[in-house]
Amino acid sequence: MATPLSAAAVLAALRAEGVRVVEVGSWRTHNRNAKGAWGPVNGSIVHHTVTKGTANTVALCRDGHSTLPGPLCHGVIAKDGQVHMVGWGRANHAGGGDGNVLTQVVNESYGTRPTAPTKGNANGTDGNSRFYGWECENLGDGRDPWPAAQYDAIVRVQAALCRAHDWSAKSVIGHLEWSNDKIDPKGFTMPDLRADVAERLAHPASWSPGKTTPAPAPSPEENPMAGITKQDIYDAVWKTDQIPAPADAPDIKTNKAWAAQSVLTDVHGRVRRMDATVAAQAAAIKALAAQLGGGADTATIVAAVETAIRDAVIKVDVDINQES
Numbered sequence: 197m198a199t200p201l202s203a204a205a206v207l208a209a210l211r212a213e214g215v216r217v218v219e220v221g222s223w224r225t226h227n228r229n230a231k232g233a234w235g236p237v238n239g240s241i242v243h244h245t246v247t248k249g250t251a252n253t254v255a256l257c258r259d260g261h262s263t264l265p266g267p268l269c270h271g272v273i274a275k276d277g278q279v280h281m282v283g284w285g286r287a288n289h290a291g292g293g294d295g296n297v298l299t300q301v302v303n304e305s306y307g308t309r310p311t312a313p314t315k316g317n318a319n320g321t322d323g324n325s326r327f328y329g330w331e332c333e334n335l336g337d338g339r340d341p342w343p344a345a346q347y348d349a350i351v352r353v354q355a356a357l358c359r360a361h362d363w364s365a366k367s368v369i370g371h372l373e374w375s376n377d378k379i380d381p382k383g384f385t386m387p388d389l390r391a392d393v394a395e396r397l398a399h400p401a402s403w404s405p406g407k408t409t410p411a412p413a414p415s416p417e418e419n420p421m422a423g424i425t426k427q428d429i430y431d432a433v434w435k436t437d438q439i440p441a442p443a444d445a446p447d448i449k450t451n452k453a454w455a456a457q458s459v460l461t462d463v464h465g466r467v468r469r470m471d472a473t474v475a476a477q478a479a480a481i482k483a484l485a486a487q488l489g490g491g492a493d494t495a496t497i498v499a500a501v502e503t504a505i506r507d508a509v510i511k512v513d514v515d516i517n518q519e520s
Contacts, residue, residue: 197302198361203284210279212401215349218280220258226267233325234286239301239367240328240357241290242350243269244336244380250274253333258282267501270329279353288290290323292316293374298326304366307318308387309373316377323374328357336382351389355396365393389421473505480504
């Protein structure tokens with residue numbers, strides 16, 4: 197057990213370990229301390245965010261949402277390896293978990309991983325008071341990659357805390373090891389992460405390996421293309437609403453942003469109408485050429501061409517609607 201580090205002390209520890217820190221607003225005093233205790237701390241929990249995009253991820257983790265106020269962690273570890281500090285003190289990150297796991301972490305008494313948790317957020321021991329929490333930007337689907345810079349930062353952050361408290365790597369656990377209703381982090385294993393943290397702890401904080409620690413290769417079941425069907429690819433490419441509809445679109449009032457397939461349908465219709473218009477003009481001119489010998493006036497010719505074009509375009513619109 198240990199007294200939580202001060203904001204200044206954790207900054208010093210992180211920077212000594214080579215972590216690139218970004219301080220977000222008044223993070224040093226942003227916490228949930230009014231709702232309960234923070235400390236003594238016994239370890240650090242690694243999470244994934246199930247989000248995409250650093251800016252919105254940091255904002256979410258700092259502010260929380262309507263059912264879970266922020267901060268949702270102490271720091272966000274972004275894809276580029278920068279660590280955005282969003283709070284310090286009690287944070288809504290760990291929730292309820294298994295008291296037996298807590299005992300094993302306190303004593304650092306387990307093997308490669310703690311025993312599987314049997315308690316969860318609704319019925320477990322309060323983890324927000326006992327753990328530091330780090331949200332790592334990742335979709336958490338087993339396919340979103342973990343860039344080497346990000347994984348290296350995760351290792352360095354955990355090593356910095358362990359070094360500051362004289363803990364071993366066994367004081368670092370994943371959310372899935374704490375609570376039986378969580379799956380994070382997904383995409384690397386906690387035994388592998390603890391092994392990399394232990395390796396850092398065997399060297400001074402200033403240690404820099406010859407190359408950046410690589411993100412673990414995905415296991416076969418985490419193959420980035422595993423489970424992806426042709427329909428998934430079709431939906432991702434053709435059903436994403438992102439293109440402004442043209443001003444003359446018939447459904448512009450109700451559908452201002454078009455999916456890619458809507459754009460192709462519109463282009464298809466316009467080309468068909470253009471072809472019909474040209475064909476109608478050619479036919480009308482050919483027919484009128486014969487009438488000119490009979491003394492047809494200009495107004496009659498114009499009216500005949502307009503009628504031919506209108507009838508041709510109406511037929512195309514009917515055909516297109518029947519196709520769709």
